[in-house]
Amino acid sequence: MDMNSFFNDLQGKIHNAIENSPAKDIEKNVKAMMTQGFSKLDLVTREEFDIQAQVLAKTRAKLEALEARMAELEGKTAEPTPPK
Incomplete structure (x- = not known):
């Protein structure tokens, strides 16, 4: 053998x-x-989790942009207008 x-x-x-x-x-x-x-x-699957994490990141970015825009608009309206 x-x-x-x-x-x-x-x-x-x-x-x-x-x-x-x-x-x-x-x-x-x-x-x-x-x-x-x-x-x-x-x-949930890892794929579903990753997709939701991406959606959350995009939502946060949009929220931050809207908050900045709102602060800018509030700043403009809060400025006193000069008398005529």
């Missing part, structure tokens, strides 16, 4: 042992429980 076939045989036996072990069933069960638990939570 050459070394290559020995390692292939050993790899096959290890693979079969892992596939048939209770650890594989435990992993499947844990994944199923976590998926079920996460589905009950009100979570």
Whole structure:
């Protein structure tokens, strides 16, 4: 028996042992429980979160521009008009 076939045989036996072990069933069960638990939570995807963060940044920029414009207009109306 050459070394290559020995390692292939050993790899096959290890693979079969892992596939048939209770650890594989435990992993499947844990994944199923976590998926079920996460589905009950009100979570958003990373993509949705990033989109909302961009919308919030744009809204903040517009708000700051409007506040500056409003302060400018209030400053103009607060200036006393010279008497005629």
